[in-house]
Amino acid sequence: MAHSQQTAPFDYVIFGATGDLTMRKLLPALYNQLRVGHVPEEARIIGTARSSLSREEYITRTREALENFLPAQHKDAALIDRFLKKVHYVTLDGTKSDHNWDDLKAVLDQSPTDRIRVFYYSTAPQLFEAISENLHRFGFITPQSRVVLEKPIGTDSASARAINDGVSRFFEENQIFRIDHYLGKETVQDIIALRFANPIFNAVWSAEHIQSIQITAAETVGVEGRAAYYDTSGALRDMIQNHLLQVLSLCAMEAPADLEADSVRDAKVNVLKALRPIPEEKVASETVRAQYVKGEMKGKPVPGYLEELGEDSHTETYAVMRAYVDTPRWKDVPFYIRTAKRSTKKVSEVIVTFRKSASSLFGKSAASDRLVIRLQPDEGFGLALNVKNPAAAGFDLQHGSMSGKFAPADGSLIPDSYERLMLDAVRGYPALFIRRDEVEAAWAWVEPTLKAWAANKAPMAHYAAGSYGPEEARRFIATTGDAWHEDMAD
Ligand SMILES: NC(=O)C1=CN([C@@H]2O[C@H](COP(=O)(O)OP(=O)(O)OC[C@H]3O[C@@H](n4cnc5c(N)ncnc54)[C@H](OP(=O)(O)O)[C@@H]3O)[C@@H](O)[C@H]2O)C=CC1
Numbered sequence: 159m160a161h162s163q164q165t166a167p168f169d170y171v172i173f174g175a176t177g178d179l180t181m182r183k184l185l186p187a188l189y190n191q192l193r194v195g196h197v198p199e200e201a202r203i204i205g206t207a208r209s210s211l212s213r214e215e216y217i218t219r220t221r222e223a224l225e226n227f228l229p230a231q232h233k234d235a236a237l238i239d240r241f242l243k244k245v246h247y248v249t250l251d252g253t254k255s256d257h258n259w260d261d262l263k264a265v266l267d268q269s270p271t272d273r274i275r276v277f278y279y280s281t282a283p284q285l286f287e288a289i290s291e292n293l294h295r296f297g298f299i300t301p302q303s304r305v306v307l308e309k310p311i312g313t314d315s316a317s318a319r320a321i322n323d324g325v326s327r328f329f330e331e332n333q334i335f336r337i338d339h340y341l342g343k344e345t346v347q348d349i350i351a352l353r354f355a356n357p358i359f360n361a362v363w364s365a366e367h368i369q370s371i372q373i374t375a376a377e378t379v380g381v382e383g384r385a386a387y388y389d390t391s392g393a394l395r396d397m398i399q400n401h402l403l404q405v406l407s408l409c410a411m412e413a414p415a416d417l418e419a420d421s422v423r424d425a426k427v428n429v430l431k432a433l434r435p436i437p438e439e440k441v442a443s444e445t446v447r448a449q450y451v452k453g454e455m456k457g458k459p460v461p462g463y464l465e466e467l468g469e470d471s472h473t474e475t476y477a478v479m480r481a482y483v484d485t486p487r488w489k490d491v492p493f494y495i496r497t498a499k500r501s502t503k504k505v506s507e508v509i510v511t512f513r514k515s516a517s518s519l520f521g522k523s524a525a526s527d528r529l530v531i532r533l534q535p536d537e538g539f540g541l542a543l544n545v546k547n548p549a550a551a552g553f554d555l556q557h558g559s560m561s562g563k564f565a566p567a568d569g570s571l572i573p574d575s576y577e578r579l580m581l582d583a584v585r586g587y588p589a590l591f592i593r594r595d596e597v598e599a600a601w602a603w604v605e606p607t608l609k610a611w612a613a614n615k616a617p618m619a620h621y622a623a624g625s626y627g628p629e630e631a632r633r634f635i636a637t638t639g640d641a642w643h644e645d646m647a648d
């Protein structure tokens with residue numbers, strides 16, 4: 159999976175170039191990749207959106223975005239100027255065939271015809287097919303072209319299929335890069351390293367030794383400026399269907415034959431297809447959904463979701479699902495998948511709880527060993543093991559812990575996930591992107607829950623903003639003999 163060298167020259171055409179994602183993530187990611195020498199001098203970035211802007215005006219916005227969103231230690235005035243020389247802008251409604259496609263052609267024609275082109279759709283997915291059709295109509299899709307699709311790929315199985323079908327009319331599957339920025343997180347890739355590069359984990363990675371796995375992505379933010387999108391989505395569609403099911407797949411997959419894209423994606427899709435269905439009538443007992451109400455964060459009062467939204471809503475801001483992977487390796491091991499907005503703290507982590515030792519030597523004082531894989535922040539791992547309690551008169555045990563960091567050995571910052579992914583698309587390297595069958599298998603598994611929730615077949619719980627979640631979630635996990643990480647003794 160190592161692709162650290164400079165790419166071939168490319169033209170990156172971003173649809174949605176004035177949007178939040180482009181400003182906050184995509185442009186800073188490309189700048190950082192120029193900084194570390196992965197972007198060649200000939201590369202260009204061509205922003206497009208409907209807003210009528212000159213190239214100079216767009217460059218000014220880009221400069222502001224870099225100023226606002228780059229970490230201080232990465233800002234370099236001379237490098238920013240070099241980056242801005244690569245930036246172009248075309249005012250264009252991607253969905254309209256009678257718009258400024260000639261202007262885009264004029265910019266693209268400045269490059270050799272065999273230049274790699276990446277079309278990045280950082281817009282609503284309803285636009286993907288129309289943009290693809292126009293790119294085709296005006297002859298922009300060359301054999302060296304790829305398209306990057308931002309999430310969400312649909313809101314259910316049918317809409318995901320329609321989006322995939324729509325784009326597939328114009329691009330081959332090997333040209334389509336469906337982004338899931340969690341896969342670009344270096345620490346998520348560490349799940350593969352920890353599991354398969356270390357016999358001490360590889361040997362015990364099964365139901366025989368593992369009692370449960372919990373996967374959490376909690377955030378302190380609310381819905382911020384994205385309420386219009388979020389209220390039509392909710393926590394399950396926004397985080398579980400994509401990011402957290404990908405993390406689950408990496409935790410549960412069989413060893414791939416190698417680290418080539420299709421080997422890893424085959425292994426992951428096999429997990430998604432082996433997820434035990436949760437039929438609608440079981441949704442109330444196998445899931446928890448909740449909304450935050452007013453609370454406190456860092457000592458300051460914060461409003462509830464409905465107050466922020468300004469209207470009534472049945473959209474969940476917190477979701478938990480209990481998943482079982484029906485393969486011999488994972489026989490009856492619960493995987494708890496949880497996500498929350500306005501939680502106590504921002505943390506994405508995987509907690510692997512091992513079964514207690516079968517040895518009767520230590521009576522009841524032996525606790526479960528536990529592996530904590532911290533995806534963010536404070537990226538690293540912790541291992542809690544039984545050791546002798548030196549203060550006890552008899553042979554009592556206590557948890558001793560060891561930890562390690564995932565940080566680069568040279569002390570540099572861990573790259574943002576978009577950095578790796580945007581250039582992997584240039585390289586035509588799809589291992590960290592989602593294949594069509596993965597997206598559709600993930601939707602198929604969550605769909606009965608979405609339907610049951612929409613039909614109010616499961617109650618909506620509530621939690622105070624700034625708390626870990628509703629009391630119902632504590633009771634829920636206890637029904638299978640587990641506890642959330644924050645409720646564990648250490
Ligand atoms: N923001 C985030 O953190 C994340 C966003 N995403 C996804 O990325 C996509 C973009 O999100 P975000 O940047 O937040 O959205 P914004 O609403 O901020 O930006 C949307 C962009 O699309 C452009 N646009 C809209 N209609 C057209 C059109 N017909 N032709 C060309 N451009 C058009 C808008 O510009 P204009 O109005 O000038 O045309 C704008 O640049 C969404 O699908 C979102 O779900 C995914 C993960 C995280």
Ligand SMILES: O=C1O[C@H](COP(=O)(O)O)[C@@H](O)[C@H](O)[C@H]1O
Pocket residue numbers: 375377396397506
């Ligand atoms: O895709 C999304 O992810 C972010 C959380 O990403 P992270 O890298 O900060 O964990 C989430 O805030 C957003 O709602 C969702 O669309």
